[in-house]
Amino acid sequence: MPEDMVAGRNAVMEALKGSRSVNKIMVAKGSNEGSIKEIIAVAKEKGVNIMYMERSKIDSMARGIRHQGVLAQVAPVQYVELEDILQIARDKNEPPFILLLDELEDPHNLGALLRTADAAGVHGVLIPKRRSVPLSATVAKTSAGAVEYVPVARIGNMVQTIRRLKDEGLWVAAADMDGTDYYEADMTGPLLLIVGSEGHGVGRLVKEQCDFVVRIPMMGKINSLNASVAGSILMYEAMKQRIQRG
The missing domain is CATH 3.30.1330.30 (Ribosomal protein L30/S12)
Structure with a gap:
């Protein structure tokens, strides 16, 4: 078993x-x-x-x-609360950097995103309680240990959570092909980055709550990237901008 x-x-x-x-x-x-x-x-x-x-x-x-x-x-580790993630950013005296995964389904993608989140300085990851892959042994293995270091909170209503984080001063960005090129967006401040599911992307109601939408330019014949690859590119762009800003 x-x-x-x-x-x-x-x-x-x-x-x-x-x-x-x-x-x-x-x-x-x-x-x-x-x-x-x-x-x-x-x-x-x-x-x-x-x-x-x-x-x-x-x-x-x-x-x-x-x-x-x-x-x-x-779950292989304890989930945390959203407030715990915000407090981690306060304790580090850093603008919050949070990743929200909109109904991600593949545990390998979740594990890979946790691994990148740890490397890119993300303070925590949010996943819905329903219609989303949870933390599991497969996620833990794919994360190469990052599940032990990246706090993960399960949330109920995503729209309500986004609105709460906006009240906390966070800017909300979603990854979608109808946005602006990701390297032209300012991701240096308090940020909630939303990456959508493998098949459907970011949901309409969630996207309507976003302050801006970013896209990754595609030069080939395939019109989308794997969710963990896309999320990793955007997390590293945010990390790069934060380092450059100093």
């Missing part, structure tokens, strides 16, 4: 009640008696995503481990 999975009613309940961050729980359809009800109630109270699956699917995921109808996927 994958190292980020927990099987069995007692183990899942301990994960929910303990200090570990739980991404989601998976419950076998029809398993709603006794302690399963309590597990579901605690998961709902904590805002943990609950998925109901056929027992055969649970059996396959557990790979022979006795699961009693319930599995949990746990």
Whole structure:
């Protein structure tokens, strides 16, 4: 069984009640008696995503481990709060530099972006609680250890989060092909950089909240870059501008 999975009613309940961050729980359809009800109630109270699956699917995921109808996927590290990320920037006396990933789906892309975020001086990364890849063992491995150093916060409503960060003085930039060339944009101040999903890019409602949109010029026949590559280019541009500004 994958190292980020927990099987069995007692183990899942301990994960929910303990200090570990739980991404989601998976419950076998029809398993709603006794302690399963309590597990579901605690998961709902904590805002943990609950998925109901056929027992055969649970059996396959557990790979022979006795699961009693319930599995949990746990994060390799603790998630933080948005305020924690802002405080990190204050403690360093630096303008906040935050990366928001709009419904990214590939754990390898998330891991690669965390690795670059660590190298480029990003204070923290924001991911939606739903419709987004969570921190996992695959993400941790792909990040080459960066998951231990880059704070990640899970957020609910992205538009509300963007508005809050605007109130904190951050400028909001999204990566999209209908923007200005990225090297012509000023990314030296307090910045929230938004990178969209692999298939759909940045959502319309999110883009409407942005102060400016930046694009990466494309000279070939392919009209887009991998999300982690695009995000890395933009993070390094912001880092370069900040260094030059001194």
